[in-house]
Amino acid sequence: xxxxxxxxxxxxxxxxxxxxxxxxxMEDELLTLTDAVEFTYFLxxxxxxxxxxxxxxxxxGSISTPExxxxxxxxxxxxxxxxxxxxxxxxxxxxxxRNWLRLDDxxxxxxxxxxxxxALEHSKPVAEVVKVDYELRGCPVSKERxxxxxxxxxxxxxxxxxxxxxxxxxxxxxxxxxxxAKGIPCLGPVVQEGCGAICPTFGRGCYGCFGPSIxxxxxxxxxxxxxxxxxxxxxxxxxxxxxxxxxxxxxxxNELEGGAR
Amino acid sequence: xxxxxxxxxxxxxxxxxFNALRLRGYRVIAPKLEDGVIRLxxxxxxxxxxxxxxxxxxxxxxxxxxxxxxFRHGPDAPKRILYPPRLELFRxxxxxxxxxPKERFPPTALFAIKPCDLASISVMDRVxxxxxxxxxxxxxxxxxxxxxxCVEPGATCFCSTMGTGPEARDGFDIAYTRLDDNLVVFRPxxxxxxxxxxxxxxxxxxxxxxxxxxxxxxxxxxxAKAPFELERLPDELELGLNSPVFKEVAERCFGCAGCNMVxxxxxxxxxxxxxxxxxxxxxxxxxxGCFSYTYAEVxxxxxxxxxxxxxxxxxxxxxxxxxxxxxxFGCVGxxxxxxxxxxxxxxRETIKSVVEWVRSRGGG
Ligand code: SF4
Ligand code: SF4
Ligand code: SF4
Ligand code: SF4
Numbered sequence: 181x182x183x184x185x186x187x188x189x190x191x192x193x194x195x196x197x198x199x200x201x202x203x204x205x206m207e208d209e210l211l212t213l214t215d216a217v218e219f220t221y222f223l224x225x226x227x228x229x230x231x232x233x234x235x236x237x238x239x240x241g242s243i244s245t246p247e248x249x250x251x252x253x254x255x256x257x258x259x260x261x262x263x264x265x266x267x268x269x270x271x272x273x274x275x276x277x278r279n280w281l282r283l284d285d286x287x288x289x290x291x292x293x294x295x296x297x298x299a300l301e302h303s304k305p306v307a308e309v310v311k312v313d314y315e316l317r318g319c320p321v322s323k324e325r326x327x328x329x330x331x332x333x334x335x336x337x338x339x340x341x342x343x344x345x346x347x348x349x350x351x352x353x354x355x356x357x358x359x360x361a362k363g364i365p366c367l368g369p370v371v372q373e374g375c376g377a378i379c380p381t382f383g384r385g386c387y388g389c390f391g392p393s394i395x396x397x398x399x400x401x402x403x404x405x406x407x408x409x410x411x412x413x414x415x416x417x418x419x420x421x422x423x424x425x426x427x428x429x430x431x432x433x434n435e436l437e438g439g440a441r
Numbered sequence: 442x443x444x445x446x447x448x449x450x451x452x453x454x455x456x457x458x459f460n461a462l463r464l465r466g467y468r469v470i471a472p473k474l475e476d477g478v479i480r481l482x483x484x485x486x487x488x489x490x491x492x493x494x495x496x497x498x499x500x501x502x503x504x505x506x507x508x509x510x511x512f513r514h515g516p517d518a519p520k521r522i523l524y525p526p527r528l529e530l531f532r533x534x535x536x537x538x539x540x541x542p543k544e545r546f547p548p549t550a551l552f553a554i555k556p557c558d559l560a561s562i563s564v565m566d567r568v569x570x571x572x573x574x575x576x577x578x579x580x581x582x583x584x585x586x587x588x589x590x591c592v593e594p595g596a597t598c599f600c601s602t603m604g605t606g607p608e609a610r611d612g613f614d615i616a617y618t619r620l621d622d623n624l625v626v627f628r629p630x631x632x633x634x635x636x637x638x639x640x641x642x643x644x645x646x647x648x649x650x651x652x653x654x655x656x657x658x659x660x661x662x663x664x665a666k667a668p669f670e671l672e673r674l675p676d677e678l679e680l681g682l683n684s685p686v687f688k689e690v691a692e693r694c695f696g697c698a699g700c701n702m703v704x705x706x707x708x709x710x711x712x713x714x715x716x717x718x719x720x721x722x723x724x725x726x727x728x729x730g731c732f733s734y735t736y737a738e739v740x741x742x743x744x745x746x747x748x749x750x751x752x753x754x755x756x757x758x759x760x761x762x763x764x765x766x767x768x769x770f771g772c773v774g775x776x777x778x779x780x781x782x783x784x785x786x787x788x789r790e791t792i793k794s795v796v797e798w799v800r801s802r803g804g805g
Pocket of ligand 1: 346347348350351355356357358359360366367368369377380385386697699783
């Protein structure tokens with residue numbers, strides 16, 4: 181098919197590179213993909229870079245320093261479609277655990293020369309700094325969803341990816357609900373589908389790496405977990421793990437911890 | 442010689458029946474214990490059917506124990522087989538010609554399913570069958586059904602109220618009932634059922650066996666009851682549209698749509714077109730449900746933005762609108778949405794409370 185190649189850029193901010201690796205992990209599709217897509221900026225894959233503008237920019241990582249804030253603003257200006265990719269970019273990531281602590285304390289605990297470290301008060305999702313057009317969730321992001329997203333952009337349609345509760349996919353898949361059958365706490369009822377219910381498939385509860393589903397009611401899940409005997413502290417921890425800084429989970433965590441933030 | 446009527450035989454005759462189905466080339470799908478849960482799966486040996494096991498069900502809770510006499514249905518309903526959760530409808534080739542999937546369903550026997558699940562198939566016959574869903578009908582016409590009547594309903598069952606059990610009325614090929622460890626009552630429900638039963642070593646049931654049989658089913662039917670009656674229920678529920686009960690219950694609900702997924706009659710679906718890199722595409726049908734937020738979303742708005750409105754819609758569809766739409770209730774009383782709700786919400790209590798609210802205001 182004759183069409184201009186889609187110019188795609190992949191940028192890394194505060195993150196582990198796991199999401200970018202998912203792009204390189206698309207081994208079977210990568211060759212066909214590069215017929216239609218040109219990765220003009222993707223340091224994990226190639227040193228060669230070309231300047232913007234970009235059709236699609238995938239942002240991996242949270243915004244954690246003043247320089248990152250600056251850079252992501254520039255990327256926004258250069259990009260037609262900006263996609264926040266993964267738990268860090270969409271919810272602040274695991275590193276957002278520090279948002280509940282005092283920045284100075286954290287710096288001192290980690291670095292021998294804390295005064296050299298310039299960091300923002302919070303590890304922030306990209307959407308707190310610039311406008312995000314689409315979110316691809318997960319820690320790491322799902323390869324299937326990523327590919328589906330790119331294919332949909334390629335045919336020129338508005339990408340459609342379901343954003344309902346993980347439970348729907350879990351049950352479609354034929355998993356037995358671990359909450360009901362094993363009494364294992366699971367965030368699936370309030371977490372966005374997309375991973376294929378990996379954790380319940382292996383008999384454990386979802387720990388929320390895809391973040392809140394479209395109309396999530398984490399407060400209802402939190403009361404249920406308390407009702408069946410979980411301590412407030414443990415419920416808060418469960419929500420905190422991967423996407424705790426997402427607005428919806430943050431609210432529940434703060435209520436459980438009795439603090440205000 | 443077997444004709445219509447009621448027969449009895451030993452437990453071993455069930456094994457013979459199972460083997461006869463396999464010999465005739467049926468894929469047999471039956472209850473099967475897997476990782477502490479009774480599933481509905483293909484089984485190749487009669488010994489895989491969990492006779493001697495019992496499930497314990499309560500709102501939001503499920504477990505099994507060995508040594509019980511009777512098992513009930515687990516989370517999987519026949520819907521999973523007849524109306525698969527994810528089904529490729531067709532492929533579009535790069536030249537835009539359409540390729541339909543080839544026949545992919547072998548002749549199938551559902552063995553030892555429960556009367557509520559049998560009833561759910563007849564509901565599906567009206568809904569999916571009624572609109573002529575070719576994917577459903579292709580499977581349905583190859584299906585034979587051996588149903589096990591329930592002598593011991595579970596704690597979340599209310600088939601008796603819904604009139605769907607604990608004894609199967611019609612729509613089966615064979616119905617059997619385990620009265621005790623070594624006494625099984627058989628009833629044919631079709632010509633094929635008669636033919637299959639003719640191969641077994643069974644006798645017309647004696648008066649004593651018949652008495653036992655009717656007693657057992659009568660006892661069972663006293664158990665599988667919900668705290669409401671069907672008479673006038675659709676009208677009463679519609680009068681209860683503004684009842685605060687829906688909002689109260691929805692406070693506890695997660696909106697996870699787990700109930701939609703496990704319900705044997707919930708038929709809603711989403712259609713997803715997945716473009717391929719070569720210029721083709723695949724059209725896929727996946728289960729959806731009215732609890733999901735996007736379900737009633739349209740350009741410019743959402744008919745049921747609030748979860749309580751979605752919860753209310755679900756209850757009313759099952760117990761009021763369905764009756765007007767399809768002439769039957771949309772609920773067969775299997776209790777799956779109660780047992781498998783991670784929030785432990787009990788549909789029976791919701792209905793009871795709404796009806797009480799309506800009556801307390803002089804309605805109904
Ligand atoms: S295991 Fe978790 S995700 Fe799966 S149905 Fe249960 S609560 Fe939902
Ligand atoms: S089940 Fe939950 S934690 Fe596990 S991969 Fe999926 S979204 Fe992430
Ligand atoms: S009633 Fe239960 S299973 Fe259904 S959506 Fe609410 S929480 Fe989920
Ligand atoms: S509404 Fe609940 S009890 Fe009724 S058929 Fe569906 S899952 Fe079973």
